[in-house]
Amino acid sequence: MTVVIHKGRVIDPGRINGPADVLIQDGKIAQVGKGLAVPPGATALDATGKWVLPGFVDLHVHLREPGFEYKETIQTGTAAAVAGGFTSVCCMPNTSPVNDNQSVTEFILDKARAAGLAHVFPIGAITKGSEGKELAEFGELKDAGCVAVSDDGKPVMNGMVMRRALEYARAFNLTVVDHCECLHLSEGGGMHEGLVATELGLSGVPAAAEDVMVARNLALAELTGGRLHLAHLSTAGSVRMVREAKARGIKVTAEACPHHFLLTDEAVREFNTNAKMNPPLRSRKDVDAIKAGLKDGTIDAIATDHAPHADFEKLREFDYAPFGIVGLETAWGLALTLVDDGVLSVEQVVALLTVQPARTFGLAKGTLAVGADADVTIVDPDAQWVVEPEQFRSKGRNTPFAGWKLKGRVTTTIVGGRVVYP
Amino acid sequence: MSLKRKDLLGIQDLTVEEIQLVLETAESFKEVTGREIKKVPTLRGKTVVNLFFEPSTRTRTSFELAAKRLSADVINFAASASSVVKGETLLDTARNIEAMQADFIILRHPAAGAPNILARLLRASVINAGDGGHEHPTQALLDLYTLQEKKRAFKGLRLAIVGDIAHSRVARSNIYALVKMGAEVRVAGPPTMMPQEIERLGVTLFHNLDEALRGVDVIMMLRLQLERQGIALFPSIREYSRLYCLTPERMKLATPDVLVMHPGPINRGVEIAPEVADSVSSVILDQVTNGVAVRMAVLYLLSGAK
Numbered sequence: 001m002t003v004v005i006h007k008g009r010v011i012d013p014g015r016i017n018g019p020a021d022v023l024i025q026d027g028k029i030a031q032v033g034k035g036l037a038v039p040p041g042a043t044a045l046d047a048t049g050k051w052v053l054p055g056f057v058d059l060h061v062h063l064r065e066p067g068f069e070y071k072e073t074i075q076t077g078t079a080a081a082v083a084g085g086f087t088s089v090c091c092m093p094n095t096s097p098v099n100d101n102q103s104v105t106e107f108i109l110d111k112a113r114a115a116g117l118a119h120v121f122p123i124g125a126i127t128k129g130s131e132g133k134e135l136a137e138f139g140e141l142k143d144a145g146c147v148a149v150s151d152d153g154k155p156v157m158n159g160m161v162m163r164r165a166l167e168y169a170r171a172f173n174l175t176v177v178d179h180c181e182c183l184h185l186s187e188g189g190g191m192h193e194g195l196v197a198t199e200l201g202l203s204g205v206p207a208a209a210e211d212v213m214v215a216r217n218l219a220l221a222e223l224t225g226g227r228l229h230l231a232h233l234s235t236a237g238s239v240r241m242v243r244e245a246k247a248r249g250i251k252v253t254a255e256a257c258p259h260h261f262l263l264t265d266e267a268v269r270e271f272n273t274n275a276k277m278n279p280p281l282r283s284r285k286d287v288d289a290i291k292a293g294l295k296d297g298t299i300d301a302i303a304t305d306h307a308p309h310a311d312f313e314k315l316r317e318f319d320y321a322p323f324g325i326v327g328l329e330t331a332w333g334l335a336l337t338l339v340d341d342g343v344l345s346v347e348q349v350v351a352l353l354t355v356q357p358a359r360t361f362g363l364a365k366g367t368l369a370v371g372a373d374a375d376v377t378i379v380d381p382d383a384q385w386v387v388e389p390e391q392f393r394s395k396g397r398n399t400p401f402a403g404w405k406l407k408g409r410v411t412t413t414i415v416g417g418r419v420v421y422p
Numbered sequence: 423m424s425l426k427r428k429d430l431l432g433i434q435d436l437t438v439e440e441i442q443l444v445l446e447t448a449e450s451f452k453e454v455t456g457r458e459i460k461k462v463p464t465l466r467g468k469t470v471v472n473l474f475f476e477p478s479t480r481t482r483t484s485f486e487l488a489a490k491r492l493s494a495d496v497i498n499f500a501a502s503a504s505s506v507v508k509g510e511t512l513l514d515t516a517r518n519i520e521a522m523q524a525d526f527i528i529l530r531h532p533a534a535g536a537p538n539i540l541a542r543l544l545r546a547s548v549i550n551a552g553d554g555g556h557e558h559p560t561q562a563l564l565d566l567y568t569l570q571e572k573k574r575a576f577k578g579l580r581l582a583i584v585g586d587i588a589h590s591r592v593a594r595s596n597i598y599a600l601v602k603m604g605a606e607v608r609v610a611g612p613p614t615m616m617p618q619e620i621e622r623l624g625v626t627l628f629h630n631l632d633e634a635l636r637g638v639d640v641i642m643m644l645r646l647q648l649e650r651q652g653i654a655l656f657p658s659i660r661e662y663s664r665l666y667c668l669t670p671e672r673m674k675l676a677t678p679d680v681l682v683m684h685p686g687p688i689n690r691g692v693e694i695a696p697e698v699a700d701s702v703s704s705v706i707l708d709q710v711t712n713g714v715a716v717r718m719a720v721l722y723l724l725s726g727a728k
Contacts, residue, residue, distance in 0.1 A: 198617040199434070201534040201555030201594055271535030315543075316511055317533035319554065 001026070001417060004038045005378065008047025012054055012368040013351035022052055024374040027417035032368055045419075047378055050411060051346075054354040055087025055375030057366045059177075059255055060152070060231055060303035061328065063089070063120070066107060067096025072308040072395045074108065077328075078117035080306070080394035082421040084328040085410035087375035088119040088358070088365045089306075092152040093130065100125035100136040105144035117420050119375070121147040121363060126165045126176065130154045135164060142172045147361045150177035152231060153278070157183055159216060166226030175227040175253070175361055180213035180238065181205075181279065190319055192265040192280040200271065202318065205280055211237035218245045221252055229360055230254040232305050234279035236289035243298040253360045254293070255303040258334035259325060259400065261290045267400050273314045273321035275400045277307065291343050294352060301357035302349075304331050308396025326396040330387055332379060333406030340407070346381075374417040383409040423447070424726025429541040429548040432557035433598040441566065441599065447719035448567050448712070454491065455715055464722055465494035471519050472498045474530040474551070475512075480686055480710065481551050481561075485528050488717035497524075516540050526721065529553070534591075547724045555589045561685055562595035564716040566603065568709050569640065572681055576603035580677075582634045583607065583625075584666060585644030585693060586615040586655065592685045593644060597623050610634035611666060614655040631666050635675040642683045643668055646693045659692060669695045673703065681705050 003024040010020040010032060021036040022029065038044050063077035072080075074091075081089045091108065093099035099108065105122045112120035124141030128134045130151040138149060149169060156162045156178060169176050186209040191197050193204025214230060218241055221228035233239060233256050242254050259277065264284050267275035275281055293299040307324025314321050335353060338344045344352075358366030365375060387404045389397035413421035425440055433441070454462055470489040472482050482498065489496045501515060516527060526547045529537045534554030541548040552558040566576070573579060581600060587593045587609050600607050601624040609620060610628040621627050628634035635641065646662065656662045673680065682694075682704045690696045699706060 193618050195619040195622050198619055199594075199623070201553075201557065201589075201591055203555075204618065271538050312511065315513060315539075317531070317539065318535045319533040 002039055002042035003045060003414070003417060004036060004042050005045045005047050005052050005376065006036065006038070008050045008052040008378065010052045010368065011347060011350050013347050013355050015367070015369065017347055022368060022376065024414070024417045027374050029368050029370050029372045029374050031370060045378070045412065049380065049382070051379050051381055053350050053377045053379065054366045054368050055377045055413065055415065056085045056332070056353040057088040057357040057363065058086045058304050058306070058328065059090045059301050059357045059360060061089045061091050061306040062094065062308065062324070063091040064308060065095065065111060066104065070310055074111040074120065075115040076393060076395050077306070078112065078115045078120060080326070080328040080392060081118040082413040082415065083393045083410065084330070085332050085377035085379065085413055086118055086328055087377065087413060087415045088121060088363065090121045090123050090147060090361060092123055092150060093125040094153045098125050098130050100128050100130065102140045102144040105141060105146055109145050118415060119365070121361070123148045123150050123177065125149065126151045126156055127161060132156050132158055132161060135161070135168060138169055138172050138174055142174055147363060148175040148177050148229065150179070150231070152177065152179045155179050155181045155183060155213060159220065162217065163220050163224060166220055166224040166228060170224070170226050173362065175229045177229045177231055178213070178217050179231045180210045180217060182209045182212050185209035185212065190276055190280070191268045192282045194265055194283055196265045196268055200268070207235040207237055207282060207286065210235045210279055211241070214238045214241050218242070218250060218252060222250050225251065228252045232257050232260065232279060232303065233290060233293065233299060234260045234282050234286060236286045239289045239293040239298055243293065243296070246298060253300040254298065255301040255357070256290050256294060256299045257303060257305045258327060258331055261287055261294065262334055262337065263400060271318040272400065273316070273318055274325060274398050276318060276321055276323055277305070277325050278323035291338065294338065295343055300360050302331065302335050302352040303357065304328055308394050309398050311397060314398050325398050325400060326392065326394050329392050329394060330399060330401050330406070332410055333385070333408050334401065336381070336408040374414060376414040377410060378412040379408055380411050381408050383407070385409050423723070425723040428724070429537070430559055430720055430724060431537050431541055431548065431550050433559045433562050433595045434557065438602055441563070441602065444563050444716065444719050444723060445567050445570055447723055448716045451718040451722070452712065452715035461491050461493060463493045465489065465492035465725060468494045468525040468725060469523060470494045470496045470526040470528065470721065471524040472496065472528050473501055473516065473519065474499070475501045476530050476532050476552070478530055478552070481530065484710070484713040485551060485717050487714050488721060491714070492718055492721055494721070512536060513539070513543060516544055520544050520546050525725070549720060549724070552591055554591065555594070556591050557595045558591040559595050560713070560717055560720060561592050562599040563720070564709055564713040565596055565642070565683060566599055567712045567716050568683070568705055569681070571708070571712070572705060573639065576600065576605045579605040579640065580638045581605055581607050581640040581642060582610055582638045583642045583644065584610045584631060584634065584668065585646060587611055587620060588615050588617040589647065590644050596642060597625055601625070608634050608638065612656055632672060632675055635672055638676045638680060640681045640683065641668060641676060643694050645685065645687065646689055648689065663692055667691070667693055667695060668698050670697050673698060683709060686710070
């Protein structure tokens with residue numbers, strides 16, 4: 001099958017940013033250039049006024065299957081992904097059972113193939129059952145298709161276990177992803193520790209709960225030479241330490257989520273459980289630091305930490321509601337606000353969603369280079385829209401952005417040369 | 423006259439005028455509670471449900487008496503273990519109660535913000551009888567009432583609130599109320615019991631009790647929650663007591679006609695010396711008496727809003 005996307009502005013960071021056509025043949029990018037002829041029998045997609053981008057890559061999603069299909073399935077999660085322009089998603093292993101062995105990885109990949117929407121790259125567990133004790137079989141996980149390892153949601157508290165993970169992962173060139181949270185410091189907390197928590201009488205999670213683990217992990221990355229990726233940075237301290245570590249040549253990458261660069265703990269007022277996530281929404285100072293980190297390259301990727309929950313789980317006491325919000329279908333519009341605010345260039349935003357996350361886990365994705373898989377996202381940068389959770393393809397409706405007016409909407413998503421959205 | 427709101431969730435969102443209205447209304451209900459027949463027909467035919475997810479004697483009894491003296495029907499819903507253990511959510515429990523045509527739900531709950539959630543989703547009036555570390559608005563209102571009775575003006579009144587401010591809903595509600603009314607509020611306790619940025623609520627922070635008590639007109643002691651000890655906010659009860667117990671000697675630092683308040687139940691010899699609790703300065707039992715009148719006022723003023 002042959003597709004030509006013509007009359008659009010192609011933005012492939014570091015390669016091209018301007019008017020061009022994209023020719024797709026046999027699921028691969030065949031040619032990118034001006035005034036390409038439409039071969040006979042080819043499907044022509046008119047991208048006038050639109051941007052043609054490499055398909056987005058999300059390093060951090062929770063697809064919930066197996067085990068929590070009432071929250072999300074691989075089918076609904078990847079439908080949400082392509083609706084948000086994501087053609088590749090990396091799914092965290094905190095399913096039930098935990099993805100700590102080949103059979104769970106294969107199950108996920110089978111379901112993803114059956115859904116036929118976005119590419120799914122499973123992340124295996126660091127430890128068996130994500131219990132933080134014995135290492136999972138990285139070799140087997142890698143062979144089965146895992147692209148990284150993480151005990152996301154359950155930080156690896158034992159420093160020796162983390163050291164061994166970073167060392168052992170080197171044999172397979174696997175990246176170790178940590179959710180940095182000292183569980184002793186965060187115990188009982190549901191939001192950022194600061195004035196709002198004080199006023200609401202909620203127990204807080206201090207920024208230091210993240211910072212101490214970032215510091216530990218950076219020291220261990222330096223000691224072992226292992227590839228470390230830090231999930232969802234939320235504090236000014238984290239950004240400062242990662243910046244310094246990168247300057248010293250430590251192999252570390254980091255991601256940030258839209259909610260951490262757009263919202264503060266003020267969003268929790270009225271005990272809004274859709275503003276409850278882990279790490280929590282923090283102070284203005286932290287938000288500014290995350291933006292600075294995105295701007296100067298300290299942070300490599302925008303990830304969503306897409307974490308769907310059922311309505312009844314969020315419709316309850318703040319302390320008892322689960323952490324997490326959905327993000328796949330709002331990420332692009334939210335990320336573009338950074339361009340309007342003058343924080344990032346368009347090319348930087350696109351890079352943070354494509355080539356940079358792909359490089360972080362060594363995925364051959366996020367580019368429109370000739371010969372690459374034809375994963376393409378077409379967006380209308382001027383389309384205004386309102387976030388309506390009822391319209392989501394995800395089963396999760398849990399977002400603090402309901403009612404937000406956003407500019408920039410995904411109009412077409414192509415995976416492997418095939419239009420999968422709309 | 424009525425409060426133009428469906429619910430009473432906290433002091434933070436009340437205006438000074440609303441607080442004054444409650445205090446004035448409580449005045450006339452206090453007269454009722456002093457009569458031979460302590461009952462008026464104001465809420466006849468209304469149903470009040472006490473929904474308590476935490477043990478409480480004082481507050482629950484006080485609300486029950488207040489409702490009965492207004493001639494309402496009162497149900498005490500022991501939400502303790504049963505429905506919760508079976509997995510029923512707070513919202514489902516409350517919806518069931520509302521389906522029984524309750525007009526008021528008085529909620530005591532260990533999670534901050536629980537009444538806010540119910541108030542958004544139910545037609546019934548929700549009155550917060552204490553939610554986690556958040557607010558306990560009727561306690562603050564009865565404290566204000568007691569202060570007004572004994573001291574008249576709030577402006578310029580100097581108070582010290584002593585104890586675990588971080589985990590205290592009584593402290594929060596009183597800070598919001600007293601600062602709004604123009605009093606000078608000090609908070610005192612070890613740094614481990616002070617929440618982040620507490621001074622931004624308009625209070626002055628002390629870690630030394632003697633300094634905090636110098637020249638105050640009112641001392642409000644908080645109950646040391648012995649059940650919280652596992653978190654190690656202080657090394658021992660002995661040391662806490664040595665540093666933060668209100669003793670007769672420390673009373674001398676305050677003004678001669680200082681008032682001592684405590685929301686109860688008190689730990690004699692821990693945060694308050696028995697001689698102080700029983701002294702003429704203590705208004706602890708007045709607080710309890712006034713609690714009924716203030717809660718009658720709240721029920722009455724909210725019933726008019728609908």
